[in-house]
Amino acid sequence: MKQVETFLAAQDGSLHARTGERRGTWRRSTARGLLLIAALLGGRLMWDQWDQRVNTQSSTYKSPCSPGADEPAAVPASLRASSKWTTSEDTQLAAVAPHSSGHMALKTSLLPYAFQPLPLGSIKPLGWLNNEMLLSASGLAGNEYTFYDFVHDSSWLGGSTEYSTLNEGFPYWFNGLVPLAYSLDDATLKAQVDDAVTYVILHQQADGWLGPETDSSTRDIWGRYPLFLGLTQLLEANTTYAPTVVPAMYKYIDVMYSLLQNGTAFTQVWGQARYADMIMSLQWLFENYPRNNSAILFDSMNMLMQHGLDWAGYFTQSNYLFADLDTINIDTTTADFGFVHGVNAGQGLKTGAVNYRFTGNQSEIQSARTGVNWTFTYHGAASGTILGDERESGLSPVRGSELCTAVETMFSLSYLYHAIGDREFADRCELAAFNAMPVMLTPDHWAHQYVAQPNQPFSHAVDSAGLFWNVNDYGQTYGLEPDYPCCTVNHPQGYPKFLSASYVRVGLNGLGHALLGPASVSTTLNGSAVTISCDTDYPFVNTLVYSINATVPFPFYIRVPGWSSPSASLVSVNSGPSASSSPDPSTGMVSVDIPVGASQVTLMLAANVRVEQRANSTIAVHYGALLYALDVGQVMQAGPPLSYNTHTPFATSYPIPPEAHDYTINNTLPWNIAIDPSTLVYQASNDSSSSLANPIWAPEGPPNSITAKGCQIDWPLDHGVPAPVPGNRTCLGAAMSVVLRPYGSMKIHMAEFPTVDLSETP
Numbered sequence: 001m002k003q004v005e006t007f008l009a010a011q012d013g014s015l016h017a018r019t020g021e022r023r024g025t026w027r028r029s030t031a032r033g034l035l036l037i038a039a040l041l042g043g044r045l046m047w048d049q050w051d052q053r054v055n056t057q058s059s060t061y062k063s064p065c066s067p068g069a070d071e072p073a074a075v076p077a078s079l080r081a082s083s084k085w086t087t088s089e090d091t092q093l094a095a096v097a098p099h100s101s102g103h104m105a106l107k108t109s110l111l112p113y114a115f116q117p118l119p120l121g122s123i124k125p126l127g128w129l130n131n132e133m134l135l136s137a138s139g140l141a142g143n144e145y146t147f148y149d150f151v152h153d154s155s156w157l158g159g160s161t162e163y164s165t166l167n168e169g170f171p172y173w174f175n176g177l178v179p180l181a182y183s184l185d186d187a188t189l190k191a192q193v194d195d196a197v198t199y200v201i202l203h204q205q206a207d208g209w210l211g212p213e214t215d216s217s218t219r220d221i222w223g224r225y226p227l228f229l230g231l232t233q234l235l236e237a238n239t240t241y242a243p244t245v246v247p248a249m250y251k252y253i254d255v256m257y258s259l260l261q262n263g264t265a266f267t268q269v270w271g272q273a274r275y276a277d278m279i280m281s282l283q284w285l286f287e288n289y290p291r292n293n294s295a296i297l298f299d300s301m302n303m304l305m306q307h308g309l310d311w312a313g314y315f316t317q318s319n320y321l322f323a324d325l326d327t328i329n330i331d332t333t334t335a336d337f338g339f340v341h342g343v344n345a346g347q348g349l350k351t352g353a354v355n356y357r358f359t360g361n362q363s364e365i366q367s368a369r370t371g372v373n374w375t376f377t378y379h380g381a382a383s384g385t386i387l388g389d390e391r392e393s394g395l396s397p398v399r400g401s402e403l404c405t406a407v408e409t410m411f412s413l414s415y416l417y418h419a420i421g422d423r424e425f426a427d428r429c430e431l432a433a434f435n436a437m438p439v440m441l442t443p444d445h446w447a448h449q450y451v452a453q454p455n456q457p458f459s460h461a462v463d464s465a466g467l468f469w470n471v472n473d474y475g476q477t478y479g480l481e482p483d484y485p486c487c488t489v490n491h492p493q494g495y496p497k498f499l500s501a502s503y504v505r506v507g508l509n510g511l512g513h514a515l516l517g518p519a520s521v522s523t524t525l526n527g528s529a530v531t532i533s534c535d536t537d538y539p540f541v542n543t544l545v546y547s548i549n550a551t552v553p554f555p556f557y558i559r560v561p562g563w564s565s566p567s568a569s570l571v572s573v574n575s576g577p578s579a580s581s582s583p584d585p586s587t588g589m590v591s592v593d594i595p596v597g598a599s600q601v602t603l604m605l606a607a608n609v610r611v612e613q614r615a616n617s618t619i620a621v622h623y624g625a626l627l628y629a630l631d632v633g634q635v636m637q638a639g640p641p642l643s644y645n646t647h648t649p650f651a652t653s654y655p656i657p658p659e660a661h662d663y664t665i666n667n668t669l670p671w672n673i674a675i676d677p678s679t680l681v682y683q684a685s686n687d688s689s690s691s692l693a694n695p696i697w698a699p700e701g702p703p704n705s706i707t708a709k710g711c712q713i714d715w716p717l718d719h720g721v722p723a724p725v726p727g728n729r730t731c732l733g734a735a736m737s738v739v740l741r742p743y744g745s746m747k748i749h750m751a752e753f754p755t756v757d758l759s760e761t762p
Contacts, residue, residue: 108294110283110357114421114587115504115514118523119236121182123503125495127518127537130184131694132438132445133495137186139445139659140480141492144173145192147655150485155212157199163485163644166268167212168223170196175226175233176492182237183496197234197241200227201248208251219264221256221278222271226490228281233500235288246289253282253293253300260303269337273344275308276354280415283357301358311351312367314339315374322378324394326469333391342388342402343486345375346409353419365420372416372425381454382612382620382751383439383627383743384431385409389451389468389475395615397752398721400451400468400476403487406436407494414501417514423588426514427562427625429498433515434539435627437494438744442478443695446659448491450475450483454620454751455722457632457671460664462720472647478747479662480641503532512557512589516544516625528552537692539625540702540742541684542605549598557589558603561625568606574599609680609706616725618752619675621706621740623682628706628740629749633668634699665748671722672715673738673750674729676758679709680740697745706740709758722750729754735761 125133136142144151150169153159163169174196181189204210210227213219231245256278259265266272279301286297313319314336321340325333338344352368355361379392381401386409387393389400413429416422440449449459451471461473468475475483503521506512511525513534520533528551536544542564548556560569560583570578573592581603583590592601607624614620621628638661640649650656685703693701711731716723735758743751 108298110286111360113357113418113504115418115506115512117418117501118503118505118521120179120233120500121185121237122523123183123499123519123521124185125183125499125519126533126535128540128692128694128696129495129499129518131696133180133184133499135443135445135695136492136495137180137184137189140448140488141176141180141445142186142189143657144489145177145196147657148480148488149654150489157196158203165218166220166223166270168226169485169489171223171226171230172486172490173492174230176230176490176494176496178230178233178237179496179500180492182233183499193234197231197245201244204248204251208248208253208255210248210252218267219259220267220271221259221265222268222274224252224256225271225274225277225281229277232281232284232288242289246285246291249281249285250291250293250296253296257296257300257303260300260307263307265307269309270344272308273338273341274347275304276351277347279304279354279358283354298358305355305359308351309338309348311339311348311371312355312364315352315367315371320374321392322374324396325392326394337391340388340392342386342390342392342405343408345379345386345388345392346405346412348412349375349409350412350415350419353416357419368416368420369422372413372428376428381436382614382622383436383452383454384428384433385436387454390470393469396724397454397614397618398456398467398718398724400453400471401436402451403437403440403448404490406432406440407491407497410437410494411497414498414515418501418504421587423559423562423583423586426559426588429501429515430539430561430625431627433494433498434625435743437491438697439747439749441491441697442663442747443698443701444659446657447478447480447661447663448482448487449478450487452476453721455749457667457722457748457750458665459748460666460720464719467719467721472644474642474644474647474662477662477664480656480660481644482642482662483644485644506555506557506589509552510555510557510591512559513544513546514559516559516561525550525552525554530554532556538605540692540696540704542607542624544603544605546601546603547598548594548601550594550596553593553595556592556594556601558592558601559583559588560590560603560605562588563610563622563624564605564607570602570604570606572602578602578604609682611677611680614752618725618754619677620752621677621680623704623706626702626704627743627751629743629746629751630671630673630753631669631699631705631739631741631746632671632748632750634665634748635668637664637666638662639664667748670712671750672712673710674713674731674754674756675708675710675738676735677708677755679707679758681707683707699741699745699747701745702742704742708738708740709735709761710738710753711735711756711758713754713756725752725754729756731756731758 146152149161150163151173153161154170155162155167156170177189178193181193210224234241235245282297282301321336325340333340349371352364356364375386379387381387385401385406387399387401393399410429410432413425416425440452453476459477464471464473472483481488498515499519502515502519504512504514509525516538518534518536522531530550533547534544538544560581566583567580569581571581571590572578581590610622612620612622641656641660641662642648643650683705695701712733713729715726743749
């Protein structure tokens, strides 16, 4: 494969060097006091008073994941929305006379969500999901603030270490830590959030810019997108921050709008591709803290859309890249890089729905539906993520998919279900949450992969140059930062945001369980208290039991996944007779009327083994919401964490916690297996009284498995990984019994199988 030379060009100031100096602890009580005084006096400590400067050693290391130091400063004309396409239905916005602020008053109302999300903190994890989030809190996510230089020593916090000129590391981390801290109500993590937000707001620049960039020519608004997503979540969970945080956000919006007007908001393409993330925050401010700022909020939404990439135009028959991108002319894929970058593709899925809420343009809804359909049909993995190592490829099971892509895809799909209400979006979100994301984390949450392959029977350094589009030799291993550090700081948002999207408000007086799993919610309906607790081991067991206490009657909705037979899925109330679920054919929601007092609702979903046809006459095997993969056995060898850009151990002075390791994992059982799909049999634990293992996403953690007959076939290696699935599938020996286990627990695995007919085999 060829690399796009433009994207490998070195720039000065790559900012990835680490320093041995440790930033002192920022005192919360003093900082909060200074922040309140500064806000009251109308003054702020400015970044130009800060005498720390970012280390500016140069590097030629390419940037595999998201904004990197080595990406070209100029955005190709072919990537600008206005230069290539217009959508089939141009956005119509009714402008009136300018307000006194000088902003045009555009459309100043938002279309409602199909399902209104609930504030952060109102939903709490239970069961295995609580265990996983506690592991995250005690693992990398909860400790990066105290030791990991791209957070601990970030230029956002007075430090001097960044991996990107766009200074995205801290905002990524903040966006994930806020929902983790408040969902768990973890005092230590909330203190980290408080330290961070206090420092950032205190150091807002005189013109309103948020961030460490003191040279206006280096400003790029992209890094503020995840920061704002974190701030809006914080304001939902803790309104005491509003007097200081909300004014700071509006002061920044004025700066952002000026940059958009002047055409200087972006130095690279990332902010143009991901602009919907910022519009989401602007819409949240309009709905929660408008403060007579409707004009600039809607002006900014419109400007972001106009300057952003035209996703609706890309998701059309004449422009979308359906084929394996390795087979397409390099000039075409380079021109479309903003759309085909894997993480961009995941984030871009929600763009149409975000735009629809403020434009009312119905074609944006169809664009979002088309985008999801085509993305997963032509570039999707059976695990629910998007294949792209860094750029999208085709459907090869040895191509990689980034951890950033998995969590961003989950977030986009949950938003799409909230905004549009199509059941497919929620089904796909769960597929990624229960398969694509957990497979990339070690059970203790102290190590992760940069990319995962659907067929990956071992995890060690490989010859990546001819294998991946832009991943280093260690990218598919588990470690602290096996490749570009974006995934280290961005992955913690996965389960916290999934949890916070799980329960929703339905209409004026209903509640719904949109994304299934063990979780509780406490909220009010028309001022009356309601609590719901879902006791379930879903997706490992397909029964959900709800304990509900209500001071007002209300309709309760539960999503029945598309893989579950509606007639065979049963609902019962208060131990009454069971009835077929009869969900809404569009949303998948089934409604149950809840009276005042205590009630119990039970939903039993009907699942069967499902065989998904994949490329090159292969199959993937599912049961319920879980993908199953061949158990190839494993032996893990731990080593010291390696730096992503030198692949050497960190200096002994670097305070890496003893729990952090890099790993090599090798198989102990044959991986070159073809299976007979007619022999697949689901196996569940017969011990209904036992609780799930903790951690659950360990090789033998889940109580489920699928057995089958298979045989070894001649299947060579290529670049140190399984070659493309061979056409000759003749058995090399006798048939054997094989075991498939939930993909998320199988850190090494084979998930796409060639098939053989073993019906004549005893």
